[in-house]
Amino acid sequence: MSTTGGTRIRELIVTPIAFRDPPLLNSNGVHEPLALRIILQLVLEDGTVGLGESPGGTARLERLEAAAKVVVGMDVFDTTAAATAIDAALLPTVPSSHERGWTTSAVEVACLDAQGKLLGRPVSDLLGGKVRDSVPFAAYLFYKWAEHPALDGRAAVGDDWGEALDPAGIVEQARLMQQRYGFRSFKLKGGVFPPDEEIAAIRALAEAFPGQPLRLDPNTAWTVETSKYVARELDGVLEYLEDPTRSIEGMAQVVEDSPLPLATNMCVIAWEHLKPAVEQNAIQVLLTDHHYWGGLRRTRELAAVCEAFGLALSMHSNSHLGISLAAMTHVAAAIPNLDHSCDTHYPWNSADDVIVPGVLEFRDGEVAVPAGPGLGVELDHGALDRLHRLYVESGVRSRDDTGYMRRIHPEYELRLPRW
Numbered sequence: 001m002s003t004t005g006g007t008r009i010r011e012l013i014v015t016p017i018a019f020r021d022p023p024l025l026n027s028n029g030v031h032e033p034l035a036l037r038i039i040l041q042l043v044l045e046d047g048t049v050g051l052g053e054s055p056g057g058t059a060r061l062e063r064l065e066a067a068a069k070v071v072v073g074m075d076v077f078d079t080t081a082a083a084t085a086i087d088a089a090l091l092p093t094v095p096s097s098h099e100r101g102w103t104t105s106a107v108e109v110a111c112l113d114a115q116g117k118l119l120g121r122p123v124s125d126l127l128g129g130k131v132r133d134s135v136p137f138a139a140y141l142f143y144k145w146a147e148h149p150a151l152d153g154r155a156a157v158g159d160d161w162g163e164a165l166d167p168a169g170i171v172e173q174a175r176l177m178q179q180r181y182g183f184r185s186f187k188l189k190g191g192v193f194p195p196d197e198e199i200a201a202i203r204a205l206a207e208a209f210p211g212q213p214l215r216l217d218p219n220t221a222w223t224v225e226t227s228k229y230v231a232r233e234l235d236g237v238l239e240y241l242e243d244p245t246r247s248i249e250g251m252a253q254v255v256e257d258s259p260l261p262l263a264t265n266m267c268v269i270a271w272e273h274l275k276p277a278v279e280q281n282a283i284q285v286l287l288t289d290h291h292y293w294g295g296l297r298r299t300r301e302l303a304a305v306c307e308a309f310g311l312a313l314s315m316h317s318n319s320h321l322g323i324s325l326a327a328m329t330h331v332a333a334a335i336p337n338l339d340h341s342c343d344t345h346y347p348w349n350s351a352d353d354v355i356v357p358g359v360l361e362f363r364d365g366e367v368a369v370p371a372g373p374g375l376g377v378e379l380d381h382g383a384l385d386r387l388h389r390l391y392v393e394s395g396v397r398s399r400d401d402t403g404y405m406r407r408i409h410p411e412y413e414l415r416l417p418r419w
């Protein structure tokens with residue numbers, strides 16, 4: 001292990017990237033052809049490099065660049081001090097603790113990767129040790145178009161998943177997901193078609209994959225009454241219903257009449273939301289996400305809070321690449337009370353990864369916890385340069401599912417709730 005001097009942070013390199021994303025539909029519109037992430041390289045004085053990955057966009061990039069200035073000179077083992085200093089630096093301009101959490105989390109993961117490399121131990125060991133050797137993930141099913149349509153002189157962009165706009169298309173996509181990755185549970189992103197069509201898709205999945213856990217997430221596309229109706233219709237079919245309606249209060253009203261457990265990654269997204277959610281009995285399952293809950297250690301703490309209040313745990317995901325998947329796998333492996341398989345978008349985006357392939361493989365829907373030091377993954381510098389150039393040249397600077405949908409269907413209106 002290095003001397004204390006060697007463990008100080010020399011530099012935090014913050015690199016925005018863009019990568020291909022299929023036309024996945026959701027309650028806000030449709031995914032654009034390029035998704036954004038930010039890759040962190042935390043360089044210590046002894047040359048050790050810790051990796052991190054954050055969702056992209058100009059605001060998050062600027063905050064990470066501000067954080068980079070704050071952490072230089074700090075000891076990489078002082079993650080609490082680093083988070084406190086970053087939080088204090090952002091507070092005057094970023095009032096939301098949830099928003100500040102995205103920044104502190106990404107830096108913490110890079111610190112833990114570097115710590116693990118210094119100690120020759122995997123990150124899961126730094127989180128108290130793994131309680132499972134591999135982590136189960138769910139197939140993340142989306143209604144989708146066959147291709148991104150031709151637009152502004154750009155040719156149409158297809159993919160090898162095909163179209164999925166009805167129950168048969170969703171079942172076919174689920175079969176492909178199972179063939180390619182071995183998933184044994186399925187989540188359908190809903191809020192796209194009228195509820196009865198999505199209920200039919202879930203019933204078709206239940207018939208095609210008997211006994212395999214299913215969940216539906218319309219991202220607050222429904223009123224309280226519609227949510228209660230869907231919950232009754234899918235009683236005994238879903239393991240949980242995710243964010244059917246908006247707000248802690250709305251979810252609490254649904255719970256009063258729902259035979260199904262309700263889950264969220266939308267109305268409980270910061271520490272201050274836990275107390276009202278528990279007091280109002282608004283949710284039964286929390287989808288944690290280390291990217292905004294303050295990092296991997298805070299996610300372990302969150303799991304303990306959930307245990308105390310009898311909340312089950314699952315894990316949320318956005319479009320992401322391999323550094324995030326490695327971090328998700330390490331923390332999920334170290335949480336005893338992980339009750340459900342984790343979400344992951346990785347199959348939709350893995351073709352453009354920034355890590356050297358070979359470590360993160362799905363077998364029977366599970367990812368083995370990387371055994372190498374730190375996160376156990378290695379940066380592919382060529383891929384990083386290529387995706388950074390794509391970011392620069394594309395001009396895409398924020399996610400805009402609604403705006404992109406309107407460019408293709410000008411009559412599209414964002415309405416939440418829609419049904």
Ligand SMILES: O=C([O-])C(=O)C[C@H](O)[C@@H](O)C(=O)[O-]
Pocket residue numbers: 024025026189217219265316317318319343
């Ligand atoms: O569980 C969720 O709410 C998500 O995965 C949020 C994402 O933004 C998803 O809806 C997407 O990528 O379209």
Ligand SMILES: [Mg+2]
Pocket residue numbers: 217219242243264265266316
């Ligand atoms: Mg969700």
